[in-house]
Amino acid sequence: MKRTVVLGTGNELFKDEGVGVHVARILQTKLPTSSSDVEVIDGGTSPDIWSLIDGADKLIIIDAVRGGCEPGTIYRFTPQQIVADRGLITSVHQMGILENLSLMELVGGKPKETVIIGVEPKELEPGLELSPELQKRMPKIIQTVLEEISSCIETKV
Amino acid sequence: MRKIVIDPVTRIEGHLKVEAIVDDGKVKEAKSSGTMFRGIELILRGRDPRDAAVITQRICGVCPTSHSTASNLCLDSAFGLGGSIPDNGRIIRNLILGAAHVSDHILHFYHLAALDYVDVTKVATYEGNNATLNSVKDFIQRGELGPFVPRYEGDYRLPAAVDQELVVHYVDALRMRRKAQEMCAIFAGKMPHNMTIVPGGVTEIPTIDKIASFLWRLNELRTFIDNVYIADVIAAAGAYSDYFEIGAGCRHLLSYGNYDLDGKEADLTKRNRLFKQGTVSPDFKLGHLDVNAITEEVKHSWYEDSTTGRKPLNGDTVPKDDKAGAYSWIKAPRYNGQVYEVGPLARLVTTYLSGDPKVKALVDPALAKFKAKPDVLFSVLGRHLARALCCKIIADEMPGWLLQLKPGEPVYQPYQIPEEATGMGLVDGARGALGHWIEIKNKKIANYQCVVPGTWNMSPRDDKGQPGPLEQALTGTKIKDADNPFEIVRIIRSFDPCIACAVHVITPKGRTLSEFQVE
Numbered sequence: 273m274k275r276t277v278v279l280g281t282g283n284e285l286f287k288d289e290g291v292g293v294h295v296a297r298i299l300q301t302k303l304p305t306s307s308s309d310v311e312v313i314d315g316g317t318s319p320d321i322w323s324l325i326d327g328a329d330k331l332i333i334i335d336a337v338r339g340g341c342e343p344g345t346i347y348r349f350t351p352q353q354i355v356a357d358r359g360l361i362t363s364v365h366q367m368g369i370l371e372n373l374s375l376m377e378l379v380g381g382k383p384k385e386t387v388i389i390g391v392e393p394k395e396l397e398p399g400l401e402l403s404p405e406l407q408k409r410m411p412k413i414i415q416t417v418l419e420e421i422s423s424c425i426e427t428k429v
Numbered sequence: 430m431r432k433i434v435i436d437p438v439t440r441i442e443g444h445l446k447v448e449a450i451v452d453d454g455k456v457k458e459a460k461s462s463g464t465m466f467r468g469i470e471l472i473l474r475g476r477d478p479r480d481a482a483v484i485t486q487r488i489c490g491v492c493p494t495s496h497s498t499a500s501n502l503c504l505d506s507a508f509g510l511g512g513s514i515p516d517n518g519r520i521i522r523n524l525i526l527g528a529a530h531v532s533d534h535i536l537h538f539y540h541l542a543a544l545d546y547v548d549v550t551k552v553a554t555y556e557g558n559n560a561t562l563n564s565v566k567d568f569i570q571r572g573e574l575g576p577f578v579p580r581y582e583g584d585y586r587l588p589a590a591v592d593q594e595l596v597v598h599y600v601d602a603l604r605m606r607r608k609a610q611e612m613c614a615i616f617a618g619k620m621p622h623n624m625t626i627v628p629g630g631v632t633e634i635p636t637i638d639k640i641a642s643f644l645w646r647l648n649e650l651r652t653f654i655d656n657v658y659i660a661d662v663i664a665a666a667g668a669y670s671d672y673f674e675i676g677a678g679c680r681h682l683l684s685y686g687n688y689d690l691d692g693k694e695a696d697l698t699k700r701n702r703l704f705k706q707g708t709v710s711p712d713f714k715l716g717h718l719d720v721n722a723i724t725e726e727v728k729h730s731w732y733e734d735s736t737t738g739r740k741p742l743n744g745d746t747v748p749k750d751d752k753a754g755a756y757s758w759i760k761a762p763r764y765n766g767q768v769y770e771v772g773p774l775a776r777l778v779t780t781y782l783s784g785d786p787k788v789k790a791l792v793d794p795a796l797a798k799f800k801a802k803p804d805v806l807f808s809v810l811g812r813h814l815a816r817a818l819c820c821k822i823i824a825d826e827m828p829g830w831l832l833q834l835k836p837g838e839p840v841y842q843p844y845q846i847p848e849e850a851t852g853m854g855l856v857d858g859a860r861g862a863l864g865h866w867i868e869i870k871n872k873k874i875a876n877y878q879c880v881v882p883g884t885w886n887m888s889p890r891d892d893k894g895q896p897g898p899l900e901q902a903l904t905g906t907k908i909k910d911a912d913n914p915f916e917i918v919r920i921i922r923s924f925d926p927c928i929a930c931a932v933h934v935i936t937p938k939g940r941t942l943s944e945f946q947v948e
Binding site: 284314317319320324374375377379399400 | 486487536565600603604606607610620622
């Protein structure tokens with residue numbers, strides 16, 4: 273059986289920065305708990321998510337992403353499509369998604385396929401709730417992720 | 430599909446900016462500023478007190494367990510449970526925190542600090558059959574230097590063979606961290622955010638299976654710590670021994686201690702803990718922890734001056750972003766008005782000076798190896814060595830605790846939320862003294878304040894103008910090449926900052942020599 277891991281990341285203390293975490297929570301209530309082929313993880317800002325997604329066939333990451341479009345815009349891309357120059361790392365608090373994927377390649381267990389569903393944020397100040405713009409978009413975001421899980425969507429979102 | 434340039438908002442836990450003024454080859458002045466207002470205290474007001482333990486875990490992706498521990502100790506004290514945590518609950522809390530700290534210390538050394546001393550690119554010339562090295566070589570040849578490239582061209586001094594061995598250990602360390610994460614999950618439930626530590630104890634019951642499962646992983650970790658981690662720290666220290674003389678800092682240390690060894694003492698400043706509580710002066714005198722001596726000063730921080738000098742319980746967080754002379758969102762915590770460093774070094778030295786024979790038996794031979802006096806511990810390498818020894822001390826202690834667990838006996842003490850109360854939670858997180866304070870009114874949070882390790886270590890100047898610990902550690906450092914100030918980076922990393930950090934090196938006239946913007 274193929275195993276899919278859905279990973280919501282981000283910091284929910286900064287409103288839209290936590291969109292991935294909000295999505296993970298909603299999905300945890302929507303997906304049957306008996307299903308062992310889809311696992312939903314609320315990864316927060318942990319540097320150790322690589323150890324939680326060990327051996328997945330497909331990894332779907334949900335995160336706030338700044339692409340410069342309207343707040344609430346949903347992006348879909350793969351790690352290979354990202355330009356990321358992360359520069360000097362001074363803190364373990366900077367171990368990002370890409371580092372995590374590279375680490376998995378070294379240590380084993382890297383997912384065969386990784387897709388990132390990014391959501392353009394509006395508000396990034398302290399607060400537990402998403403901005404009204406993102407709240408309004410939530411059904412569409414959830415639908416996008418569910419479609420990705422069932423792997424029958426076009427790459428266009 | 431268009432190419433997206435990501436502005437990685439993922440790790441947005443606040444940034445640290447370090448500005449160093451270099452004159453005549455020396456750091457003349459250093460300023461450490463937190464560049465982001467966090468406002469966690471404001472989020473918590475008006476909420477159910479129990480939410481604090483869930484929400485404060487999100488302050489930090491690396492340290493959720495430390496925040497969860499501090500917050501629940503704080504709620505224990507507010508709910509009047511401090512002296513009545515059942516042994517099972519106390520021990521399981523210790524095991525969760527211990528596994529998290531073991532993982533964290535290994536993470537910091539191998540996956541961050543080691544890159545200051547190990548030249549990963551030397552693997553490019555490797556000609557052998559080691560699968561790990563060949564896989565790293567492959568990474569380098571593809572130009573995917575990934576997470577472990579030297580971010581910074583330093584002066585690398587280890588022979589190629591040692592560098593290569595350390596790179597193998599880097600990958601081994603990842604597997605070890607996975608074991609430690611699994612240990613956390615056995616008692617903390619789904620990681621990374623633990624759900625099982627609650628006011629009064631824990632919700633996870635001990636079973637023979639869980640005990641055996643934890644112990645089996647712990648044994649592997651202990652072998653790694655003894656034979657690999659500590660050996661590697663000592664090897665690096667041998668080649669870079671001048672870093673025992675760099676980055677001393679304020680030479681005052683403060684520890685809240687951690688790992689309660691019995692559950693009878695309600696007073697958080699009098700607990701019998703594995704790592705002891707107390708202060709250390711520059712001449713290595715041990716002092717008792719007096720929580721009333723802690724205040725937070727804000728003259729150089731972007732907060733209302735009227736809130737300066739307060740004790741945390743009465744603290745307030747009133748931002749004022751246009752304040753003259755301010756340069757940080759971090760407040761300046763002080764102890765008796767003095768600057769104090771927190772972290773593994775503080776924990777280790779406090780415990781050493783309190784006469785713990787097991788700790789003396791570890792520290793004395795380590796110092797003898799370098800023919801050094803305890804004074805050298807105030808340094809870049811001293812911090813790394815202390816972190817490694819703290820890792821060993823806690824790992825060595827955990828098997829005994831596992832055997833004290835009693836399946837079938839209670840794991841928590843029931844409670845009721847009081848109408849009005851105050852509480853305090855003190856514990857050393859992996860990075861040092863972490864304090865949570867709560868005031869409850871009408872069963873809701875009226876005030877909540879967290880004073881985190883990074884606030885102590887990265888603090889800006891205080892009301893008297895005294896620079897914070899990191900600022901002091903940087904000041905006076907000789908910089909060989911201002912375009913390539915690896916000394917500064919090594920000092921910053923030795924503190925294991927709680928937040929991402931950008932470094933700016935400028936001349937006295939303000940001309941920028943080099944700038945390393947992170948994220």
